[in-house]
Amino acid sequence: MVNYRKILEHHFNGMTQRTIEVAVGSSRHTIRDVVKKAEEKELKELTEEMTDYWLEEFLFPEKVPKRKAISKKIGIMFIRNSVSRI
Incomplete structure (x- = not known):
């Protein structure tokens, strides 16, 4: 998993992307994407809740799986299969 918090902490403290790459073990591409998205969303500091x-x-809301929809669909399929066996 990407350590978003560490990347942004280092970025906000003025580290270069190459230095952040070494510090957190993520690629410069990943670091660039995280920093770019943070700037687009005007994120300037981190809070404890973040x-x-x-x-x-x-x-990256598009990367987060839609767990509730999937689990609901699986639940319905389980119920259908259970009922059809009776």
């Missing part, structure tokens, strides 16, 4: 998961949902 976990990696929160940041991923905020910066």
